[in-house]
Amino acid sequence: xxESVLELLGPELYYGALTPALKIAVLLFVGILxxxxxxxxxxxxxxxxxxxxxxxxxxxxxxxxxxxxxxMKLLVKEDVIPxxxxxxxxxxxxxxxxxxxxxxxxxxxxxxxxxxxxxxDLFITDVNVGLLFIVAMATIAVYGLIIGxxxxxxxxxxxxxxxxxxxxxxxxxxxxxxxxxxxxxxxxMSMVGIVEAQxxxxxxxxxxxxxxxxxxxxxxxxxxxRNPFDLPEAESELVAGYHTEYSGMRFxxxxxxxxxxxxxxxxxxxTLYFGGWYRPFxxxxxxxxxxxxxxxxxxVAVFWFAVKVFAFLFVYIWFRGTFPRYRFDQLxxxxxxxxxxxxxxxxxxxxxxxxxx
Amino acid sequence: MTxxxxxxxxxxxxxxxxxxxxxxxxxxxxxxxxxxxxDGERIVDCYPIIGYLHRGTEKLFxxxxxxxxxxxxxRMDYVAAATNNLAYVAAVERLFGLTVPPRARYIxxxxxxxxxxxSHLLWLATHAIxxxxxxxxxxxxxxxxxxxDLFEEYCGARLTLNCMRPGGQPFDLTVGWEERCREFIDDFxxxxxxxxxxxxENRIWKKRTVGVGVLDPDVAVDYGVTGPLLRGSGxxxxxxxxxxxxxxxxxxxxxxxxxNGDTYDRxxxxxxxxxxxxxxxxxxxxxxxxxxxMAHRPRVMKGPKVGEAYAAIEAPKGVLGxxxxxxxxxxxxxxxxxxxxxxxxxxLPEMTRNHLLSDLVAIIGTTDIVLGEIDR
Numbered sequence: 001x002x003e004s005v006l007e008l009l010g011p012e013l014y015y016g017a018l019t020p021a022l023k024i025a026v027l028l029f030v031g032i033l034x035x036x037x038x039x040x041x042x043x044x045x046x047x048x049x050x051x052x053x054x055x056x057x058x059x060x061x062x063x064x065x066x067x068x069x070x071x072m073k074l075l076v077k078e079d080v081i082p083x084x085x086x087x088x089x090x091x092x093x094x095x096x097x098x099x100x101x102x103x104x105x106x107x108x109x110x111x112x113x114x115x116x117x118x119x120x121d122l123f124i125t126d127v128n129v130g131l132l133f134i135v136a137m138a139t140i141a142v143y144g145l146i147i148g149x150x151x152x153x154x155x156x157x158x159x160x161x162x163x164x165x166x167x168x169x170x171x172x173x174x175x176x177x178x179x180x181x182x183x184x185x186x187x188x189m190s191m192v193g194i195v196e197a198q199x200x201x202x203x204x205x206x207x208x209x210x211x212x213x214x215x216x217x218x219x220x221x222x223x224x225x226r227n228p229f230d231l232p233e234a235e236s237e238l239v240a241g242y243h244t245e246y247s248g249m250r251f252x253x254x255x256x257x258x259x260x261x262x263x264x265x266x267x268x269x270x271t272l273y274f275g276g277w278y279r280p281f282x283x284x285x286x287x288x289x290x291x292x293x294x295x296x297x298x299x300v301a302v303f304w305f306a307v308k309v310f311a312f313l314f315v316y317i318w319f320r321g322t323f324p325r326y327r328f329d330q331l332x333x334x335x336x337x338x339x340x341x342x343x344x345x346x347x348x349x350x351x352x353x354x355x356x357x
Numbered sequence: 358m359t360x361x362x363x364x365x366x367x368x369x370x371x372x373x374x375x376x377x378x379x380x381x382x383x384x385x386x387x388x389x390x391x392x393x394x395x396d397g398e399r400i401v402d403c404y405p406i407i408g409y410l411h412r413g414t415e416k417l418f419x420x421x422x423x424x425x426x427x428x429x430x431x432r433m434d435y436v437a438a439a440t441n442n443l444a445y446v447a448a449v450e451r452l453f454g455l456t457v458p459p460r461a462r463y464i465x466x467x468x469x470x471x472x473x474x475x476s477h478l479l480w481l482a483t484h485a486i487x488x489x490x491x492x493x494x495x496x497x498x499x500x501x502x503x504x505x506d507l508f509e510e511y512c513g514a515r516l517t518l519n520c521m522r523p524g525g526q527p528f529d530l531t532v533g534w535e536e537r538c539r540e541f542i543d544d545f546x547x548x549x550x551x552x553x554x555x556x557x558e559n560r561i562w563k564k565r566t567v568g569v570g571v572l573d574p575d576v577a578v579d580y581g582v583t584g585p586l587l588r589g590s591g592x593x594x595x596x597x598x599x600x601x602x603x604x605x606x607x608x609x610x611x612x613x614x615x616x617n618g619d620t621y622d623r624x625x626x627x628x629x630x631x632x633x634x635x636x637x638x639x640x641x642x643x644x645x646x647x648x649x650x651m652a653h654r655p656r657v658m659k660g661p662k663v664g665e666a667y668a669a670i671e672a673p674k675g676v677l678g679x680x681x682x683x684x685x686x687x688x689x690x691x692x693x694x695x696x697x698x699x700x701x702x703x704x705l706p707e708m709t710r711n712h713l714l715s716d717l718v719a720i721i722g723t724t725d726i727v728l729g730e731i732d733r
Binding site for chain 2: 155
């Protein structure tokens with residue numbers, strides 16, 4: 001069937017438009033959105049078990065329909081825009097949070113490129129400045145929080161927006177520095193290239209780049225506004241921070257953005273430091289049963305990628321069950337006084353290492 | 358005091374912003390309202406506004422006979438009803454000259470210490486969740502539930518206990534209550550270790566509490582602050598030791614004291630107080646005498662002699678006193694309550710000045726106020 005479509009459209013349209021569109025649709029509606037909805041449920045369940053309770057278990061078996069009920073509720077809820085809010089900015093802000101988070105998925109490889117020409121690449125596109133693209137896109141999301149906090153015309157929202165601005169300044173920098181060290185090691189900015197470099201080196205970059213990974217992940221937690229860095233929305237201090245005035249689907253978009261950001265941070269961490277779609281120790285023959293040879297290779301690749309990402313998401317949830325919240329000035333302290341010097345040191349050591357070898 | 362809005366046209370022209378914190382804010386613990394003047398996130402001034410939970414309890418006391426007033430006290434500090442009951446009945450007993458039998462005194466001590474634990478557990482839960490640690494909330498409520506079950510078994514109520522009468526106790530302990538209480542209290546210190554494992558040495562917890570909301574001992578005494586707040590500043594003042602009432606003179610326990618008077622010290626003190634309370638409960642269970650639980654009272658109570666009586670006890674939140682004036686009628690002429698939370702709230706502006714907004718919730722948490730008692 002695909003051949004006839006190929007003939008009908010011609011290769012340019014087929015490879016240039018149809019395949020990417022289909023991939024985006026599959027990624028969005030089979031990948032990200034269901035994962036996010038069920039991530040919310042998983043978070044509530046895992047938190048429940050951490051906190052000696054059961055978590056949601058009323059809607060459907062084991063609460064499996066809970067996320068669907070939640071989404072339905074948010075969809076039909078009244079969408080209030082405060083009278084004195086700055087209307088266009090108020091509407092724009094949630095889009096600014098969700099959009100970039102989704103766009104980043106375009107350059108994250110969930111599996112290997114096609115084995116033969118004309119085959120299926122398991123990513124939407126492989127940009128040769130992939131890493132740069134991710135950093136640039138991730139930065140835009142913060143504007144959503146700032147604009148959302150400012151346009152609401154509420155004091156608590158404003159404080160939340162201010163906090164997220166401060167947080168951005170403190171965390172984008174060390175995060176960028178941590179990534180620089182990783183790409184020094186890989187010698188490539190393409191996400192696929194970085195994964196292949198790890199296979200060629202025979203070691204996950206988390207081992208030579210432990211410091212870099214640590215800084216990246218801590219900064220990532222801060223960037224996705226999760227515990228212990230959930231200051232912009234600290235509910236006990238700022239009611240709900242920047243999204244205090246949002247309701248209904250607009251609030252849901254912020255929510256979606258937060259979880260999409262969590263997945264992005266995890267996926268980038270997996271790609272950069274944990275060998276992407278490859279099984280653990282891809283060069284050790286004795287472990288080749290982990291490739292599940294009886295399954296299609298693409299599926300196995302996606303499986304390993306997903307397993308690694310979920311491990312990170314679990315860590316996120318674990319953090320939330322364990323840590324208190326940092327204070328605004330302490331967070332800046334941590335960023336400027338510890339993480340930036342450490343990240344610079346890390347770049348220096350990595351460069352030295354590259355030079356010597 | 359200059360008006361911060363004077364001459365300013367927009368928010369950008371203001372150096373200080375006025376922020377209404379509460380009464381519907383998630384961490385003002387009820388209906389406290391704080392008028393804050395903030396410079397960015399720094400608190401320049403803090404002005405507590407109370408009265409949102411005023412129910413005229415002190416007036417209600419005048420409308421009922423002495424012996425029917427106990428339920429009103431339940432609703433003042435609604436997370437520590439037993440100690441409220443005790444303070445009121447102690448004042449009435451002093452007015453009537455009633456002597457409480459030993460068994461009733463021990464049962465009262467038991468109930469009060471259980472109440473102290475449950476009150477401190479609630480404080481820990483909310484304090485931790487204010488600072489962002491979510492999990493201790495559920496752990497503490499697990500144990501608090503057992504205490505409430507014990508109360509329910511004893512008197513039928515879980516929160517509004519109404520479990521004391523002037524002259525003694527209305528009920529004896531139910532069959533098996535002592536065993537269940539002992540079972541809980543033997544296990545409880547290990548549960549405290551569990552909470553402490555999550556918080557005490559946690560770097561973030563320490564960063565959020567050490568040096569935050571420092572209360573100078575002199576200031577504390579000047580404002581009439583009592584309870585863990587006062588002891589956190591190193592002032593050794595615990596009515597259970599200073600003027601032993603009920604069975605406190607016959608049991609051994611220590612009064613933990615802080616050094617720096619900061620939020621962390623007060624946290625440590627309350628954790629230690631829970632341990633000491635378990636010690637007291639164990640001793641009470643060991644020593645529990647047999648015998649009557651109610652003093653001899655005439656069938657129909659007449660009013661007391663004209664006069665006045667004041668009784669104060671160490672409630673979980675500080676010194677709780679009842680001052681009753683009698684004009685010889687069956688009900689009090691005037692009943693004045695000295696609630697610990699009211700005095701402790703007074704010092705909040707002193708403690709929060711020049712702190713950040715995030716510290717404010719930590720400090721509200723550490724003062725451990727209950728608005729039902731402040732507004733009455």
